Amino acid sequence: xxxxxxxxxxxxxxxxxxxxxxxxxxxxxxxxxxxxxxxxxxxxxxxxxxxxxxxxxxxxxxxxxxxxxxxxxxxxxxxxxxxxxxxxxxxxxxxxxxxxxxxxxxxxxxxxxxxxxxxxxxxxxxxxxxxxxxxxxxxxxxxxxxxxxxxxxxxxxxxxxxxxxxxxxxxxxxxxxxxxxxxxxxxxxxxxxxxxxxxxxxxxxxxxxxxxxxxxxxxxxxxxxxxxxxxxxxxxxxxxxxxxxxxxxxxxxxxxxxxxxxxxxxxxxxxxxxxxxxxxxxxxxxxxxxxxxxxxxxxxxxxxxxxxxxxxxxxxxxxxxxxxxxxxxxxxxxxxxxxxxxxxxxxxxxxxxxxxxxxxxxxxxxxxxxxxxxxxxxxxxxxxxxxxxxxxxxxxxxxxxxxxxxxxxxxxxxxxxxxxxxxxxxxxxxxx
Amino acid sequence: xxxxxxxxxxxxxxxxxxxxxxxxxxxxxxxxxxxxxxxxxxxxxxxxxxxxxxxxxxxxxxxxxxxxxxxxxxxxxxxxxxxxxxxxxxxxxxxxxxxxxxxxxxxxxxxxxxxxxxxxxxxxxxxxxxxxxxxxxxxxxxxxxxxxxxxxxxxxxxxxxxxxxxxxxxxxxxxxxxxxxxxxxxxxxxxxxxxxxxxxxxxxxxxxxxxxxxxxxxxxxxxxxxxxxxxxxxxxxxxxxxxxxxxxxxxxxxxxxxxxxxxxxxxxxxxxxxxxxxxxxxxxxxxxxxxxxxxxxxxxxxxxxxxxxxxxxxxxxxxxxxxxxxxxxxxxxxxxxxxxxxxxxxxxxxxxxxxxxxxxxxxxxxxxxxxxxxxxxxxxxxxxxxxxxxxxxxxxxxxxxxxxxxxxxxxxxxxxxxxxxxxxxxxxxxxx
Numbered sequence: 012x013x014x015x016x017x018x019x020x021x022x023x024x025x026x027x028x029x030x031x032x033x034x035x036x037x038x039x040x041x042x043x044x045x046x047x048x049x050x051x052x053x054x055x056x057x058x059x060x061x062x063x064x065x066x067x068x069x070x071x072x073x074x075x076x077x078x079x080x081x082x083x084x085x086x087x088x089x090x091x092x093x094x095x096x097x098x099x100x101x102x103x104x105x106x107x108x109x110x111x112x113x114x115x116x117x118x119x120x121x122x123x124x125x126x127x128x129x130x131x132x133x134x135x136x137x138x139x140x141x142x143x144x145x146x147x148x149x150x151x152x153x154x155x156x157x158x159x160x161x162x163x164x165x166x167x168x169x170x171x172x173x174x175x176x177x178x179x180x181x182x183x184x185x186x187x188x189x190x191x192x193x194x195x196x197x198x199x200x201x202x203x204x205x206x207x208x209x210x211x212x213x214x215x216x217x218x219x220x221x222x223x224x225x226x227x228x229x230x231x232x233x234x235x236x237x238x239x240x241x242x243x244x245x246x247x248x249x250x251x252x253x254x255x256x257x258x259x260x261x262x263x264x265x266x267x268x269x270x271x272x273x274x275x276x277x278x279x280x281x282x283x284x285x286x287x288x289x290x291x292x293x294x295x296x297x298x299x300x301x302x303x304x305x306x307x308x309x310x311x312x313x314x315x316x317x318x319x320x321x322x323x324x325x326x327x328x329x330x331x332x333x334x335x336x337x338x339x340x341x342x343x344x345x346x347x348x349x350x351x352x353x354x355x356x357x358x359x360x361x362x363x364x365x366x367x368x369x370x371x372x373x374x375x376x377x378x379x380x381x382x383x384x385x386x387x388x389x390x391x392x393x394x395x396x397x398x399x400x401x402x403x404x405x406x407x408x409x410x411x412x413x414x415x416x417x418x419x420x421x422x423x424x425x426x427x428x429x430x431x432x433x434x435x436x437x438x439x440x441x442x443x
Numbered sequence: 444x445x446x447x448x449x450x451x452x453x454x455x456x457x458x459x460x461x462x463x464x465x466x467x468x469x470x471x472x473x474x475x476x477x478x479x480x481x482x483x484x485x486x487x488x489x490x491x492x493x494x495x496x497x498x499x500x501x502x503x504x505x506x507x508x509x510x511x512x513x514x515x516x517x518x519x520x521x522x523x524x525x526x527x528x529x530x531x532x533x534x535x536x537x538x539x540x541x542x543x544x545x546x547x548x549x550x551x552x553x554x555x556x557x558x559x560x561x562x563x564x565x566x567x568x569x570x571x572x573x574x575x576x577x578x579x580x581x582x583x584x585x586x587x588x589x590x591x592x593x594x595x596x597x598x599x600x601x602x603x604x605x606x607x608x609x610x611x612x613x614x615x616x617x618x619x620x621x622x623x624x625x626x627x628x629x630x631x632x633x634x635x636x637x638x639x640x641x642x643x644x645x646x647x648x649x650x651x652x653x654x655x656x657x658x659x660x661x662x663x664x665x666x667x668x669x670x671x672x673x674x675x676x677x678x679x680x681x682x683x684x685x686x687x688x689x690x691x692x693x694x695x696x697x698x699x700x701x702x703x704x705x706x707x708x709x710x711x712x713x714x715x716x717x718x719x720x721x722x723x724x725x726x727x728x729x730x731x732x733x734x735x736x737x738x739x740x741x742x743x744x745x746x747x748x749x750x751x752x753x754x755x756x757x758x759x760x761x762x763x764x765x766x767x768x769x770x771x772x773x774x775x776x777x778x779x780x781x782x783x784x785x786x787x788x789x790x791x792x793x794x795x796x797x798x799x800x801x802x803x804x805x806x807x808x809x810x811x812x813x814x815x816x817x818x819x820x821x822x823x824x825x826x827x828x829x830x831x832x833x834x835x836x837x838x839x840x841x842x843x844x845x846x847x848x849x850x851x852x853x854x855x856x857x858x859x860x861x862x863x864x865x866x867x868x869x870x871x872x873x874x875x
Contacts (some may be wrong), residue, residue, distance in 0.1 A: 014747055026539070062449065151798070349480055359577075
């Protein structure tokens with residue numbers, strides 16, 4: 012009665028090399044979040060469906076894993092980390108302090124169509140500052156993004172920012188505010204369908220003049236200040252929204268290298284719930300992969316659960332897309348080797364001695380693995396190469412008597428013989 | 444139409460302090476696993492129910508979150524990390540190498556009765572070596588356990604080991620092998636029900652002589668060698684199983700401090716599927732919390748999915764229980780403070796300058812957070828104390844002109860004034 016081992020479409024197993032890489036990536040990001048004073052939280056994978064979906068449920072429903080549990084409760088698996096965060100803030104408001112800076116890296120689940128190369132289980136990495144509307148917090152998120160990607164060792168990072176409120180102001184001035192949803196939908200597809208087609212669709216929606224000005228807004232170019240002047244003028248002059256963009260632009264030269272942050276009015280984040288600054292992030296040399304970190308400022312996080320208002324600003328890193336971008340850029344994220352040295356087994360009577368050698372290596376911080384079987388050395392070397400272990404230590408009865416080991420560099424087949432353990436540790440550090 | 448924010452019984456939110464602690468614990472353990480050459484894997488939370496439960500399902504079923512997905516597939520959430528590991532090894536056998544040493548730290552889900560203080564979502568931390576039956580791999584797991592807990596900084600760790608095969612041999616010799624399940628069940632409750640009751644129940648199951656000898660086996664005491672001699676004699680003399688225990692006992696003095704590993708024939712691991720060495724782990728001073736890491740050797744991992752046989756040895760750390768034990772022992776796991784210094788806001792016009800100071804701190808590896816609002820300093824200090832940030836940096840227009848900051852130690856209200864950034868960094872390192 013054997014069962015065929017298989018997994019669900021859209022779900023993945025992670026083999027060791029991929030999982031080591033993913034863990035290192037998350038670890039680097041988490042260290043950066045902590046450097047900025049963001050703190051980690053976690054929430055359950057499973058929640059009341061009503062809490063995650065609101066009363067009614069609606070369109071999201073079809074993508075949500077939802078079922079009745081043993082106690083006949085209507086439950087669902089989380090499909091993002093934002094809704095649980097809102098519920099969390101409403102529930103723990105009195106145990107926390109504002110402004111609250113949290114990060115949350117964990118799995119979410121969506122029963123999406125997998126044909127578009129989407130996964131049904133994937134990691135999200137969100138960070139937000141809630142309880143403040145200040146310039147400082149907008150800057151904090153932008154600096155956080157720049158810092159996080161710089162720490163990954165990418166050749167360059169470019170944060171494209173804009174302000175949803177300035178665009179709304181522009182639509183208002185042109186009497187098109189009531190059509191903002193449709194216009195955002197069209198503008199979002201600009202790169203896909205081209206300028207001509209976009210102009211035509213916008214003209215049908217509004218009029219030729221508004222359509223042209225919309226494109227002028229979206230395509231404004233020049234320096235940060237020049238672009239800002241253009242969109243400010245198109246939206247009827249300065250307002251608090253464009254002033255925020257101006258303040259950000261003035262603060263940046265002191266904080267990040269030139270051109271790291273670009274004012275790009277084409278960034279609107281479609282139908283998302285943002286109301287203030289919005290941003291997308293591109294890695295130099297991997298722009299075609301798209302934004303690896305997107306977000307913005309929103310008016311209120313917790314309105315679904317609480318009467319208290321809680322504005323915030325945040326962003327989300329797509330780990331799968333980021334890994335694809337790092338692959339394309341051939342950026343390694345630290346060490347991916349399993350162990351640094353394999354203690355081979357020459358003689359089973361020396362089993363305890365081999366573990367003793369490994370213990371000494373580990374005490375010096377060297378990752379050391381003991382091969383458990385007295386197989387032929389060639390087979391043990393092949394195992395090490397298969398697993399990505401660069402060095403092998405060899406010790407028979409004679410070496411044991413002398414208190415030495417021989418080291419073999421597997422890639423070059425070079426041997427270093429008769430090293431005492433201190434010298435062996437030094438050699439591993441130099442060679443691994 | 445507001446929704447009451449609430450979570451399901453048996454599920455938990457993690458507040459920042461708890462989550463920081465949990466992450467640090469996992470990180471220390473993962474570093475130790477890597478030191479021994481264990482590599483991480485991951486598997487999906489959701490799998491085909493048939494794959495997780497076998498054809499039929501059976502008793503486990505009631506505790507399993509199982510439902511029909513959008514494609515009418517019968518799916519279930521994983522309830523442990525062992526079954527997915529077996530499926531993984533059967534499926535990826537050709538992409539991997541044997542012996543395979545893996546660790547897996549992640550959430551599992553069980554619809555258990557929460558009244559016994561159990562959670563329905565909890566983290567498991569498993570590590571196994573599969574594809575080898577050697578003494579070396581038994582030693583490897585024992586050393587891994589000792590090393591993992593030592594790294595956590597506990598005052599002492601004690602690994603109690605025994606051998607399921609020796610106990611089976613004992614039952615065989617006394618003609619009670621066919622009752623092994625019932626006897627294991629009774630023996631498992633020895634500490635709860637007491638010796639007299641156990642003796643009586645065993646007598647009813649077998650006979651007075653066998654019952655007495657069973658207790659003599661379970662209660663054997665003395666040194667490792669003396670206990671081994673006793674149980675070896677009671678089970679009819681030496682055999683491969685008792686020889687394995689003897690070899691382990693001979694190897695240990697070279698590898699771990701005296702009395703770290705204790706031969707304890709009362710460890711049987713109840714009805715678990717172990718066939719060789721078994722172990723439980725107790726932390727000195729927190730013995731009453733029970734075993735924080737249990738496991739053993741098994742004959743075959745993958746038989747449900749493959750005809751290939753794959754023996755192994757492994758153990759599992761219960762993170763919730765471990766955290767409870769560390770609390771009881773008052774063992775801190777590293778730093779739990781959010782940031783080390785709060786850059787307070789005196790003047791919004793200096794917003795960029797505050798972020799600049801934070802950037803300089805962070806470049807030196809100091810976790811620095813910028814307070815975004817120009818609140819009264821007292822309120823900003825209170826925020827820092829609430830969040831566990833020990834130091835505040837204060838900078839107004841005058842300090843900015845001089846290129847200095849003032850540092851305040853919040854616990855003592857001590858101030859250090861007029862520090863340039865280099866000295867401020869040094870001071871934070873000394874004070875935080």
